[in-house]
Amino acid sequence: LQLNVAREDFLLPEEAGFMEAEGEMEATNKVTQAQLASGVAVEAGRQAFELDLPELGPYGVDWTRNGRSLLLHGAKGHVAVLDAHRQTLVTELHLRETVRDACFLHNASLFAVAQKKHLYLYDRDGVELHCLRQHVEPTRLQFLPFHFLLAAQSNTGWLKYQDVSTGALAAEHRTKLGPCHAMAQNPHNAVIHCGHHNGTVTLWSPAVSSPLVKMLCHRGPTNALSVDPTGRYMATAGADAHFKIWDLRMYRETHAYFTARPVTSMDISQRGLLAVGFGCHLQVWRDALSSKAKAPYLRHESPGCAPLGHRLSFRPYEDVLGLGHAKGFESLLVPGAGEPNYDALEANPFESTKERREAEVHQLLDKLPPETIALDVDFIGGLDKSPEQLREDRKQLKAEEDAKRSKDAAPDKERKRMRGRSKIGAKLKRKRNNIMDQERAQLLERLAKEKADKAAAQKAKSKKAQLEPQDGTAAPPKAISRFF
Secondary structure, eight states: OHHHHHHHHHHOOOOOOOOOOSSTTOOGGGOOHHHHHHHSOHHHHTTOEEEEOOSSOOEEEEEOTTSOEEEEEETTSEEEEEETTTTEEEEEEEOOSOEEEEEEOSSTTEEEEEESSSEEEEETTSOEEEEETTSOSEEEEEEETTTTEEEEEETTSEEEEEETTTOOEEEEEEOSSOOOOEEEEOTTTOOEEEEOTTSEEEEEOTTOSSOSEEEEOOSSOEEEEEEOTTSSEEEEEETTSEEEEEETTTTEEEEEEEOSSOOOEEEEOTTSOEEEEETTEEEEESSOSSSOOSSOSEEEEOTTOOSBOSOOEEOTTSSEEEEEETTEEEEEEOTTOSOSOOOTTTOOTTOOHHHHHHHHHHHHHTOOOGGGOOSOGGGTTSOOOOHHHHHHHHHHHHHHHHHHHHHHSOOOOOOOOOTTTTSHHHHHHHHHHTOOOHHHHHHHHHHHHHHHHHHHHHHHHHHHHHHSOTTSOOOOOGGGGGGO
């Protein structure tokens, strides 16, 4: 045990630090960004900056997996890639058409842009590489790094998975729930979470054409959602001015929070901090997933910058939150947000060009097939049963279902089936019986009269038979018939 502790201390030398209030009269959410920047190290203080871009917003934000590069995309066609360490501009594009979303692929050398009509791929120099015309009017993008799949939602209600390593379309699913404006991936199992206008959240895998799970989360449209890195909790925000925390192990709501206006964007950091944006306000909550927090950890306001970008994004391995809004971009300091220790073989923020190329080759060699995306990630290392055992299990399960169905269902009444009732002649005959005209009325009246006369004759005949003797002798006179 001591050896393991010493090994962890050697491999994980850094510790995550949060901002703590000294007394009961102080609160961390009253600290401004200027105070934070003046109280931290010079290198960390440089991470708090602001870009004034008032004409082409509102802006969205995306980071690479190692947190080295920043991707900004404005709704009116402005796309820019920046080196976050050096704070220099790498490339800039003016597409002159609507941009709904953008995201990096496996590294900073490629990024995808959801433009007005189709989905486009660009390289680090801003050169257009591909136009994916199968994706019509894309709205939201998510890249799955371990599967090399680009998931795209569209205004037409389709969810499509594009394999960027081969260029083939891996899968396409029709959600049947209209346009989707909220989408996130579960980092634990690569399942895509989609929020819809009817308040539901659906979970998708490229291997299954129907949603794995369908949850009713809000009474109005779902505006934003995010999943924590462990895959245990999901945060959703709706137009009902509530954002809720869900336990994905039981698919049950744990607690909910109320805001003055509906939340339009949210994100969860590597250390479990939850950031929500509504109007021109931003709140960061600490320990809000496993338990209900009483007050926000940090607050920030951007007056006159509403609406905020549709995608808040924490920077990986740094205590930085990227905030896009109508007037540009802000980089905010959030103590304790990022993971302090990184794995250089997994995501290296200080990688060189040679290391980036080697990492790209290793990622392609370790690429996982789309069939491995499922809710339960433990099935990959499990042992498959024999075909005979599977058949026995299915037979037993079917027998149990049949027994339960026969027990719950009411006994069926025996029906008297007649042959030929569905023939066209019989149908026409039954239809003619329902038609009442003068000729038919006269016929029914004559038949009724004949039936009455026949009944009267039959009655008289039976009465006469009673008066006649049974031995064949003559009947007595009527006057003395009462004595016999």
